[in-house]
Amino acid sequence: MHRYGTVSSTMTLLHRLAAEGAGEGTAVVAEEQLAGRGSRGCAWHSPRGGLWLSLLLRPAAGTELLSLRVGLAAVETLQHLGPGLRLGLKWPNDLMLDDRKLGGILCEARWTGDAPAWVAIGVGINVRNPIPPDLSSVAIALADPLPALTPDAVLDALLPRLRALDASSSRLHDAELDRLALRDWLRGRRLAQPVEGYADGIGPEGALRVRRDDGTIAELRAGRLELAERSRSS
Template sequence: MEELFTLTPACDTVLTYMKTLVNNTYQVLRCLRGAGVVSGQNLSRRLGISRVGVWKHVQELRRQGYCIESSPTGYRLLSAPDLLLPGEFPGWEDRIYHFHEVDSTMRIARELARGDAEEGTLVLAESQSQGRGRLDRVWLSPPGGIYLTLVTRPKISPALATRVSLVASVSVATALRENLGVPACVKWPNDVLVGGRKVCGILAEMEAEPDAVRYINIGIGVNVNTPADPQLPAAVSLVELVGRPVDRREVTMRIVTDLLRRLRELTSASCLNIWRELSGTIGREVCVRQDNETICGVAVDIQESGALVVQAADGRRTAVVAGDCTYEGT
């Protein structure tokens, strides 16, 4: 699904039908990948659909940007578009909602989560017109970046929800380090930095009962192949860091699969230990601005809840649950 839409209860049947069509289309794509020329008859037999049906699915793939050559002997996949289409994530097609442009992936994911979308449902956009970060700040979302929201349903107490953002930042930093060799670090509460410049922002949104989480949607925006903006010197993109275009599909899949794995270990001490190892905040002189006060001192640790522990010059320690954290070089 690639067009803007607003979900309503009446959409359920339509969405199920559309998902069936999508699955058939991507089954054709799977058969064509790395297979050379595949005859229409072969595709028809393998997928249990008519040759006319095969042709319609090929036309749909072409509409999405796949270059597929037709000949008397069959079809051959020549190239795929540089888009985060469901077909670029084999095995995940039926849980991905892709948009060329959307106001906000968080809005779409919120409606999906309220409609009982399963954990692992992923909303992807090539660009956003109303992307937002923490404190309702604008997150510029031009083509070339990764803009996603992942629906999660962790079985945790709402008191541990802060850990989700920490774990998400670890997944992003780990992906950039291991896939690209980029020395990414995490900044409390939910940013990923390289050399003090922001490469990724994370936003988590929760709906919960007093004793249980209903869902936590995790929004992630990564500057990937976006050009440098002189007006945003505190930001950096991966293409600047590695000196070549980066495969967005590979980075997206690595982040999402790593994050889902880490969320299963959310209540263990190890998830916080890894954050500490990757932290660019611990040991720094920081100032955390809140609505009514600013707390300054040395960031010495994070608590089990994910709160940042700041030690003032007089030795007094304060656990900060939320706020805007700044330190030299950021």
């Protein structure tokens, strides 16, 4: 494991290590990121007190499901650390606590032809870091319900699970679908975009199922979600 105080981005460092031949399971952890990044190129607020982790995998297949599998492992790990927490996984890559964002998953692959050379998995979890006042209505840290929990305690519990992930299948197994159904934060909530309707679970290929008002099912594999106002306030 490579540990740092302040870095620009753990993902950038991990990609560099991967290009130099680092093995599967190599991890980069920082106390603070100055240029952390989230999905769709968004900046990720990463001050001291949070868990900012990147992990190297070299899967032969199944890269399109890694975000869900990593997110599920993270939510289940946190549930073990705090059995009474109201945790969920918001498709495709957000960790939720009490209907606010607790963390996120970012997967970046590098390819050799049609095969993945490696995948860098980024995990950011708010643990003890302060939440900016302008984000307090939509974001939360684990310190709110679990003030004694430390980033290292979360890391020690989570990293072995991530290193043991089975990413060999390009479809979610029945057991994975059952576990996802228990943690599916979106299920039953109404979406306004990109398809209007109610979230109706996750399919075996990782697509979000949306039931339109006419009863037909749309399957989303990517895209930015927008909740309808009544679901935001539910």
